[in-house]
Amino acid sequence: MPCEKIMLIRHAERPSADKKFRGVSIEGRKDNESLTVRGWQRAGALVRLFAPSEGHSAGAALARPQALYACKADARDPSLRPQMTLLPMAEWLGAPLNRDFYHGQEDALVECVRAGAGPALIAWKHDGMHLIANEILGADTIAPQHWPYERYDVVWVFERAGAGWTFSQIPQLLLAGDRAEPIR
Structure with a gap:
């Protein structure tokens, strides 16, 4: 049975340009291609958002993912943040993390996700989010065409x-400072 639900998130927090917030590897070493401490906090909190404990519900809009996808890093774009964002989820669920698609291969990613069993969760880079949405929806008039950098x-x-497909936005509200309003 093909995928019935696709959930798309931006990777968790990245290092700041002013170097006030630095990236750290999972081992705690400084690494500009990794998440910040806050990003690692979000990655851990996402586990409970999408895979709540027994007796708790994430709500009807979200579902426990059966398939996980993250943007693949390469020499041109070495960021590990999308993969790191889903690493705690993959470990908790005991699920593989698909890292077969590069930024720029959003159409092939969506084709693969649609054909697989779902629900699916994708972590991607902010400047490719609208491309994934447009590919899923078959139109560029439904989802916002710009994901705010912050x-x-x-x-x-x-x-x-x-x-077809429907589109909705769910605020995570996981960390202090998270906003309740959708992206416009």
Whole structure:
């Protein structure tokens, strides 16, 4: 059965340009391609957002992912942040993390996700989010066409509706400072 729900998040917090907030590897070493401490906090909190404990619910809009996808790093774009954002989730669920698609291969990613079992969770880079949304929805008039650089706190949810898809936005509200309003 093809995927019925796709959830899309931006990778968690990145180092700041002013170097006030630095990236750290999972081992705690300084690494500009890694998440910040706050980013690692978000990555851990996302586990409970998408895979709540027994007796708790994330709500009907979100679902426990069966498939995890993160943007692949390469020499041109070495960021590990999308993968690191889903690493705690993959470990908790005992699920593989698909890292087969590079930034720029959003169409192939969506084709793969749609064909797989779902629900699926994708962590991607902010400047490719609208490309994934447009590919899923088949239009560029439904989802916002710009993901704000400073936003890490929203889930875009796509649900199959007959031959098409619906779109909604769910605020994460996981960390202090997360905002409740959707992306416009």
